[in-house]
Amino acid sequence: MTILLHDVQYLLQIPVEGRLMSRTSEQLDHPEVGLCALLGMNSEQLSGRSEVPGFGSKGKWYDKGGFLADMASRYLQVNGTHVTEAQSYLLLMLGSTLFVDKSRDRVRPVVNLFLDELEEIDQYSWASGTLAWLYRCLGQASRAGARGVAGCLTLLQCWIYEYFPGFRPSHFEPPVVGPDEAWASRWIGQPATGSVADPSVRLAFYRRALDSLTPADVFWTPFHQRPHLEVRRSLYTGVIRFADIGEFYDPARCLRQFGYRQMIPPPPSRPQRADRPEAPGGYVIRIPESFDAAWDALLSHMDQMFMFDYLCLDRMFDYLCLTTYVWIGCLTTYV
Structure with missing residues (x-):
């Protein structure tokens, strides 16, 4: 899962369509x-x-x-x-x-x-620029030496609330928003979930909660059952940019957020240069400007049809075990 272009438009009411x-x-x-x-x-x-x-x-x-x-x-x-x-x-x-x-x-x-x-x-396209900047900030924040995170954290926090109901503020039923209102406005004035003061205890709690999530705990399509029908460019595959920042955008890795069955995605695109050291200051991703042409190319939009459900292929878990970390926390802390 990740934040997609239609998420930005629904949550912040800023346009996806426009120039890169x-x-x-x-x-x-x-x-x-x-x-x-x-x-x-x-x-x-x-x-x-x-x-x-x-x-x-x-x-x-x-x-x-x-x-x-x-x-x-x-x-x-x-x-x-x-x-x-x-x-x-x-x-x-x-x-x-x-x-x-x-x-x-x-x-x-x-x-x-x-x-x-x-x-x-x-x-x-202010939505794609906002998302590119947030992607870069989250990449830097994932480094071992990072001490904070930048970017539009309103977008990140409200995205979590919409997709993961278990992390929403307790005892609060968000209001229904109008067609031209930002969904993020549903959470105005609500305190963050959790009251544990010790950061290490709070971190362990959230890691344990994330690792125990099941598909039923995720609201895969909170805004629209087929969000790409309203925000068609959300199916775009290619590079999104904000000035000197370039990040790859690949909806094929998040098909369940479009209401489709998750297939094993194609191999990810490779940047011209990628340095991801422990210190976030040396984090560098460079993508040639020639990649930008895909933004206006119709063929860069994923138009093929997939099966309509929120499941995964049976082989998907084996694929994830080979390509990513299945657990966030240390297993020994859960015993």
Whole structure:
């Protein structure tokens, strides 16, 4: 299982259809240029210390990110143009919702590359960009040396609630949402499940709960029995991107989330380069730009029909034993 494109559209009500959120290597070489123009400062000022209270010990151009507080300050300036105000507001919103950094107070400057032309903003597939960034953040968080996770965690948490009812907030029946409402709004104001304070005990509890899940404990199609009929591009197979981030998207590995019987999927695509060390800082996945053409190719969409049920092939468990970890926790802790 994984988060798919139709999940993003249903949960956040942001579009899947649109242009792939890719940029050329030339555009990505100096993303700070657009940030300088937006904030009305030169590169020397950008690399200086922030004047915003609480951020004096760090430079504004720190770890390749601009401070969200600076965006808000720029947006509130009376003498700003309407275009600058709109770009600052959008950068502030996107940096604090869809493309969240682990720092929680900065936004990656590449976000601004998609705000240069305000009239083109609605032409991008924001859902695929959000999902590509979350995929990358989850990959980094899986490293042994990782200490946190970035990305749109609202999407991740609400996806868990929808697909795994056993992990939902207790004693709460989520309301029914309207056709144009984000499903994530069903969980507004609800505390996270669990009250155990000790992180190690809580971690062991969730590992044990995940390992004990059965197919009956999963709500495979929470939004629509055939979600690809409403969000057709969710059957796309290929690369999704967010600026310099590229991740493979393969619905053939998650057929039960479309209401189909799970078949043994084809071998996964291989990137041009893949470095996944224990330290998340060295995590690198590179996929050639030539892969992007599949986004607009009709043949890249999986149109073949499968059997309609939520089962797996009898050989599926043997396949999983050979290709992945069947258990999350240590078996000796469950005895």
